[in-house]
Amino acid sequence: MIRWLLLLLLAAGPALAVGDPADQLPNPAQEERARVIGRELRCMVCQNQSIEDSDADLARDLRRIVREQVAQGKPDEAVLTFVHERYGDFVLLKPPFKAATALLWGMPAIALLGGALLIRGMRRRQRVASGPPELTQAERDRLAQLSGRLRE
Amino acid sequence: MSEVAPNPEAAAWRRRALLLAPLAAAGLGGAGFYAMLRGLGTGDYDPRGVPSALIGKAPPDFSLPPLDGTGLPGLSAADLRTGTGKPLLVNFFASWCAPCVIEHPQLMRLAREGVGIMGVAYKDKPADSLGFLRQRGTPYARLGVDQPGRVAIDWGLYGVPETYLLDKGGIIRWRMAGPVTEEILAQQVTPLLRRYA
Numbered sequence: 001m002i003r004w005l006l007l008l009l010l011a012a013g014p015a016l017a018v019g020d021p022a023d024q025l026p027n028p029a030q031e032e033r034a035r036v037i038g039r040e041l042r043c044m045v046c047q048n049q050s051i052e053d054s055d056a057d058l059a060r061d062l063r064r065i066v067r068e069q070v071a072q073g074k075p076d077e078a079v080l081t082f083v084h085e086r087y088g089d090f091v092l093l094k095p096p097f098k099a100a101t102a103l104l105w106g107m108p109a110i111a112l113l114g115g116a117l118l119i120r121g122m123r124r125r126q127r128v129a130s131g132p133p134e135l136t137q138a139e140r141d142r143l144a145q146l147s148g149r150l151r152e
Numbered sequence: 153m154s155e156v157a158p159n160p161e162a163a164a165w166r167r168r169a170l171l172l173a174p175l176a177a178a179g180l181g182g183a184g185f186y187a188m189l190r191g192l193g194t195g196d197y198d199p200r201g202v203p204s205a206l207i208g209k210a211p212p213d214f215s216l217p218p219l220d221g222t223g224l225p226g227l228s229a230a231d232l233r234t235g236t237g238k239p240l241l242v243n244f245f246a247s248w249c250a251p252c253v254i255e256h257p258q259l260m261r262l263a264r265e266g267v268g269i270m271g272v273a274y275k276d277k278p279a280d281s282l283g284f285l286r287q288r289g290t291p292y293a294r295l296g297v298d299q300p301g302r303v304a305i306d307w308g309l310y311g312v313p314e315t316y317l318l319d320k321g322g323i324i325r326w327r328m329a330g331p332v333t334e335e336i337l338a339q340q341v342t343p344l345l346r347r348y349a
Contacts, residue, residue: 044202044310057275058310061301086212086308088205 023060025067034070037079038063042091050093204327205308206316211242211324212306216296219273221282227270227296233322239348240268241341242316243292244304246276247284249312255331256288262337263291267345271295274304274312317341319348 025031035052041062043054051059051066062083069079083091095101135143191197206212211232218226225231232242243259245252263269271292273281278297285292298304307316310329317326326344328336 057301058305061305065305084205086205086306087310088203088308090202 023063023067025071027071030070031067033076034063034067037066037070037076040080040093041066041083042093044087044091198330201329202310204316204324206324207327209324210322211316211318212303214296214303214306216272216298216303219278219281219285219295219297221278222285222290222295224271224290224292224295227272227294231294232270232318237320238268239317239319239325239345240270242270242272242307242318244272244274244298244307244309244312244314245284246274246312247280248276251331252284252313253288254333255313255315256291258332258334258337258341259291260289262341263293268293272304273297273299274309275299275301315341317344317348 025034038052039050041051043049043051043056043059043062045056045058046054049059051062065082066079069082074082080092089095089101095104097105188197192199211229213229215228216226218224232240241259241262259269269291271290271294273295276284276297276299278299281297296303307314313331315328315332316324319325325348326340328340332341
């Protein structure tokens with residue numbers, strides 16, 4: 001039963017908030033462009049959704065602005081810049097790379113490097129530790145005795 | 153188990169560091185957490201807060217019609233840029249916004265103290281805005297009506313109330329997203345008004 005429900009969940013597509021056909025552009029190519037742009041923009045009210053996915057009033061206003069500008073023939077970059085100038089870095093779901101965001105972008109590389117160093121350190125210690133233990137004096141004497149006996 | 157160079161002194165240091173490192177990390181974490189909680193209490197730290205992109209800039213170009221019945225002039229960018237030689241506040245509000253009711257007494261107090269407050273009625277029916285101001289008083293020197301909410305987007309507004317502080321040269325210096333409570337008034341607005349006077 002649970003398995004079926006999970007399968008059902010997987011089959012469900014993402015629900016897009018632009019349900020109102022009046023808000024969509026008549027030109028499907030332009031509408032697709034507007035959606036791609038909208039998915040790059042964070043809804044400032046709900047913060048974890050793009051404006052395409054959000055039901056908030058402000059998200060709807062921004063969707064309209066994006067569509068207006070796309071219909072006017074503005075390039076994608078210009079539309080994103082328009083919103084970025086007003087709402088700052090936070091509105092971009094993919095923040096720009098600069099000094100303030102260097103740590104954010106660098107974190108995966110830093111984590112990978114840290115992990116690699118950790119693994120190397122552990123391997124090295126293991127190699128040192130797992131060498132055969134040295135023989136004690138008694139064992140060495142016994143070995144000499146045995147090999148002497150073999151040679152006889 | 154045999155170490156390469158079992159230097160007893162180094163080993164002792166290492167053991168001590170291994171013991172102290174988690175303690176130090178926990179101490180630092182605790183201090184950070186305490187600072188965060190304190191900030192949440194006083195309103196200095198808001199985890200959902202977003203800095204305004206307009207800080208350090210002049211206000212965007214706009215022109216808003218007046219609210220009939222108030223007798224106040226409308227509001228445009230020119231009114232903010234000429235500057236009165238004093239810092240001023242721009243306050244976005246709506247009659248349907250509950251936190252706006254909370255901050256209203258603070259705005260009234262500032263107005264009584266002679267601080268220039270410019271109002272923008274955001275996405276509100278004019279009759280409702282008028283009723284709101286008639287009931288609670290009008291702290292505004294000028295008042296623009298932004299029913300479609302387009303000018304608000306030029307300001308980077310993402311909810312009401314929002315309050316912006318402009319220095320005497322008309323540059324935006326501070327933005328509060330949320331109500332100007334008594335604490336915010338005492339700890340932030342009043343010192344900022346003094347600093348940018």
